[in-house]
Amino acid sequence: YDVTAHERSSVDVTDGAAVERALTQIDPEIVLNAAAYNQVDVAESEPVAAYMANALAVRNLAMACRQMDSLLVHFSTDYVFDGSAGRPYTEQDAPHPLGAYAVSKLAGELYAQAYLDRVLIIRTSGVFGPGGLNTARGNFIEVMLRLAAKAQPIRVTADHVASPTYAPALAARTLDLVQRDCSGVFHIGGGVAISWFDYAKLIFQAAGLNPELQATHDREYRTPARRPRYSALSNSKLESAGVAPMPPLEEAIRDYMQARATFFGRA
Numbered sequence: 001y002d003v004t005a006h007e008r009s010s011v012d013v014t015d016g017a018a019v020e021r022a023l024t025q026i027d028p029e030i031v032l033n034a035a036a037y038n039q040v041d042v043a044e045s046e047p048v049a050a051y052m053a054n055a056l057a058v059r060n061l062a063m064a065c066r067q068m069d070s071l072l073v074h075f076s077t078d079y080v081f082d083g084s085a086g087r088p089y090t091e092q093d094a095p096h097p098l099g100a101y102a103v104s105k106l107a108g109e110l111y112a113q114a115y116l117d118r119v120l121i122i123r124t125s126g127v128f129g130p131g132g133l134n135t136a137r138g139n140f141i142e143v144m145l146r147l148a149a150k151a152q153p154i155r156v157t158a159d160h161v162a163s164p165t166y167a168p169a170l171a172a173r174t175l176d177l178v179q180r181d182c183s184g185v186f187h188i189g190g191g192v193a194i195s196w197f198d199y200a201k202l203i204f205q206a207a208g209l210n211p212e213l214q215a216t217h218d219r220e221y222r223t224p225a226r227r228p229r230y231s232a233l234s235n236s237k238l239e240s241a242g243v244a245p246m247p248p249l250e251e252a253i254r255d256y257m258q259a260r261a262t263f264f265g266r267a
Contacts, residue, residue, distance in 0.1 A: 004028070008035070013057035016064075023064045030178060032073045033061055036105075040079070041224040043101035050100050055107035062115035071183075072116055073174065078125035078162060078189065080106045083228025088163070088193055090234045091123075091185045099225035109185070121185045122174055125233050126199075129167025130259040140164070140196070141256060144203050148211040158197035158215035163189030163232040166252035176243045189233030191246035199249075206253045 004026050011022045013035050023031065037043065037053035058074055065072040079102040080095040097103045112119045128139040138146075147154045165188065173188050194202075197215045204211060218229070239245055247255075 001030075013060060014052045016060040019057075019060040020064045020067070023061075023068060023070070027068060028070050030071045030073060031061060031065055032075075032174075033058065034075050036075070038101070040099065040101045040227065043104065044099060044224040047100040047104070050104040051107065054101070054104035055111060058108035059111040059115065062112045062119070065119075066115055071118060071120065071178070072112055073120045073122065073178065074108065074112050076109050076121055076123045077102070077105045078123060078231035078233050079228060080109070080123065081228050081231055083230040086230050088189070088232040088234035089187065091187055091237050098228060101225060118183045120174075120177060120183050122170075122177075123185065123187050123189075123233060124165045124170055125189045125231060126162045126164035127167050127170060128164060128256060129170075130256065130263060131167060133260060133263045140199070141203050141253070144200050145207060145209075148204065148207070148209050151211070153212040153214050154200070155214045155216045155221070156197045156200045157217065157221060158195050159217050159229060160227060161193050161195050161230045161232050162199075163191065163193060164199055164249060164252075165190040166247065166249075166256065168255070169246050169252060173238065173243050173246070177238075177241065180241060180243070182241055186238055186241075187233040187235055188238055189235060189246070190249055190252065191235055192249050193230075193232035194249065202250060202253055206250070206257050 006022060012018050035053065035057060037050045043050040062072055078089065080097050081089050081093065082096040082098050085093060095106050097106050109121050112121060126140065128141050132139045170188050177186060200213060235246060
């Protein structure tokens with residue numbers, strides 16, 4: 001594929017005219033939308049900003065893709081669910097978002113489906129990958145490693161379950177779906193349902209660290225935004241389409257640590 005990448009500085013996806021101009025110049029066969037407002041707690045006080053980036057932008061992309069007969073591949077989130085199922089969510093489960101961020105992401109899905117007869121929507125969960133190493137916020141792994149360096153007790157929630165997803169594996173399986181001419185909604189989670197506390201333990205094992213890790217619970221740690229307590233995703237539809245299973249989480253973390261060592265010059 002001949003890939004053209006746009007950043008926020010080159011195309012404002014919330015500007016419909018700018019999106020149309022940018023895509024008209026390229027005339028793409030496929031448009032992948034990984035842009036998002038993902039500050040879950042801040043979105044509670046900035047719902048319009050979340051809506052602009054997560055919903056209106058998708059509408060703009062969908063309208064442009066419809067004009068050019070391009071396939072839109074849009075990435076969404078496990079947070080469209082409320083967590084009440086208590087088991088990995090399938091594509092047949094009805095969404096029930098809990099906060100402004102989640103509502104805006106679901107709105108983006110609905111816009112894409114409303115404007116396009118053919119669209120590929122990928123719901124994923126807790127994405128981590130080498131691409132996040134040069135960002136200020138980092139991912140959950142980087143947060144844990146920074147906290148471990150402080151040599152203080154680390155408190156992590158034990159009653160929220162998700163499917164942490166390795167970005168390179170997510171990208172490979174998304175490409176596979178595109179090459180198989182798939183459309184509709186697909187879940188691509190990490191392949192395992194795990195609490196953030198147990199995920200942190202795997203991270204420290206892979207890093208060879210042994211900090212004091214303490215389990216916390218909802219009643220002890222309140223955030224502005226409500227989050228689903230159980231948002232693990234089932235990959236059964238993905239695998240039924242012939243796509244390879246996701247790698248074990250332990251393997252994904254090891255690969256990430258190797259990439260991290262190379263990035264920081266410690267290979």
